[in-house]
């Protein structure tokens with residue numbers, strides 16, 4: 524049975540008459556968080572029965588949840604074919620109350636979603652890459668991750684979250700389903716997450732970057748760059764053999780960037796691999812002329828990895844150099860370090876436990 528989360532509202536409108544039923548169904552699922560068609564009280568009984576025969580609502584069942592000391596939570600889900608994926612909830616800002624106990628700020632969250640089971644890209648620092656590719660997630664399986672986390676964490680329907688396609692898989696290798704998910708997320712009768720709040724993080728599939736750019740959806744882009752020369756990058760990311768740094772930069776120059784936004788370059792900083800001042804200088808030169816922001820991410824060591832976490836002083840010096848030369852650079856404090864939040868790690872651990 525397929526999940527109704529795979530359907531855009533337009534698709535439901537074509538299928539269900541009268542077509543305002545599609546809007547009602549969307550609101551029940553995404554705003555009132557119901558778990559069954561029987562709870563959709565303003566739908567006629569026969570329609571509810573029909574929908575129950577044809578669709579499930581959630582394609583996910585929870586296997587495991589881990590909470591980190593910094594508040595991030597990592598979820599391992601089984602899909603309907605028993606394959607597993609992971610999703611991470613990252614609190615970006617905690618709730619704040621005034622002295623009378625009245626809430627002055629709501630918490631803000633980012634959900635890091637998976638887009639594939641496994642991955643073809645095979646990055647050297649990634650456990651997901653090591654276990655190979657199994658299949659693409661459907662749009663509904665992507666959307667379900669955010670819906671599930673909002674429900675589980677009692678995040679009110681009107682509280683919008685940000686979405687990053689940075690979990691398992693290469694989102695641009697599943698472009699059709701990912702762009703469908705972007706549209707389902709954005710529906711105002713649904714989760715209402717505009718494309719401006721959605722970031723696609725890619726290893727740099729140049730032709731797909733150009734294709735996505737032509738769609739002009741308003742979505743944000745993050746590139747896993749990690750190295751400034753092809754020889755180093757190819758060791759970390761074999762995809763660089765097919766699409767080298769120049770081809771990625773050329774593709775990015777065609778990508779429409781909103782006036783107030785920048786393309787984010789993720790730079791996983793690894794001790795003695797790419798943490799030197801020489802690397803910082805080359806990076807500055809490489810990104811000249813692009814509206815860019817660099818995000819330095821401490822490498823998060825995992826069992827069996829050949830790489831090491833860099834020293835803080837080297838990371839700070841790297842960031843200071845870029846910022847002082849006009850290239851915006853932040854250091855991402857590795858949220859979820861103690862729950863192994865680099866992609867693929869929770870899944871791997873669970874599989875080891877089960878073995």
Ligand code: SF4
Nearest residue numbers: 642645646649652692
């Ligand atoms: S880092 Fe991302 S693109 Fe690279 S192998 Fe892992 S999941 Fe795939």
